[in-house]
Amino acid sequence: MAATHTDKTFENDLRALREKLLAMGARVEEQIALSVRALTERDTALPARVKASDREVNVLEIEVDDLCRKILALRQPAASDLRFITTALKIVVDLERIGDLAVNIAERAADLNEAPPLKQYQDTPRLAEMAQQQVRRALDAFVAGDTAKAEDVLRGDDHLDDLFVKIFNELLTYMMEDSRNIRRANALLSIAKHLERIGDHAVNLAEMVIYMVRGTDIRHARSRGLEWVE
Numbered sequence: 001m002a003a004t005h006t007d008k009t010f011e012n013d014l015r016a017l018r019e020k021l022l023a024m025g026a027r028v029e030e031q032i033a034l035s036v037r038a039l040t041e042r043d044t045a046l047p048a049r050v051k052a053s054d055r056e057v058n059v060l061e062i063e064v065d066d067l068c069r070k071i072l073a074l075r076q077p078a079a080s081d082l083r084f085i086t087t088a089l090k091i092v093v094d095l096e097r098i099g100d101l102a103v104n105i106a107e108r109a110a111d112l113n114e115a116p117p118l119k120q121y122q123d124t125p126r127l128a129e130m131a132q133q134q135v136r137r138a139l140d141a142f143v144a145g146d147t148a149k150a151e152d153v154l155r156g157d158d159h160l161d162d163l164f165v166k167i168f169n170e171l172l173t174y175m176m177e178d179s180r181n182i183r184r185a186n187a188l189l190s191i192a193k194h195l196e197r198i199g200d201h202a203v204n205l206a207e208m209v210i211y212m213v214r215g216t217d218i219r220h221a222r223s224r225g226l227e228w229v230e
Helices: 007-039 048-075 079-112 121-142 147-176 179-214
Strands: none
Touching: 007 048, 007 079, 007 121, 007 179, 079 121, 079 147, 079 179, 121 147, 121 179, 147 179
16 A cells, blocks of 8 residues: 555545545445345345445445545645555445445345245355455455455456356256246346356456556456466
């Protein structure tokens, strides 16, 4: 992260920015956990909590945007501070979208809870836990300014994708075996896809951490013939 500044007001602004980003990250992690609990525990009250938390995430997004604009306008940061602030502006977009995906999961869970469960939900909670861990690791990498942790997130995405494919194939089998399973299996498939997308957003966060620390943009690295690991 950036070094301590002699300008205490500037340092306080940067600290406040980090704290708001971490608060937003904690909220979206909680949203993921609650949305999957709504499914596995068949708890009809939890989707409302997820939606309420999403409003808090949206407020934090606006606060982070406003604080970044204030710092850019008044402090004219350079070098690593500028990369930190521009990274923060991008990170909040991914965090807000993760929150939206958690709301979608909660809404699907609420619908599923009105019908008998299709199967024991074993792999879906595992997928949710992996997605949550990916988000947490990416945020840890951001706080520490640690590119090695960020690269662990990039590598971990393959494991999450593999589990998603396993769930997809299982649900496809359920649909083929009995047409009465199609509606519920399709809803579970949507939940799994949302969790897989959360993993993709965690990868975005990790890529931005690498940019923030190294000044190297590794997005779409393979498409540009680049290696993302130094």
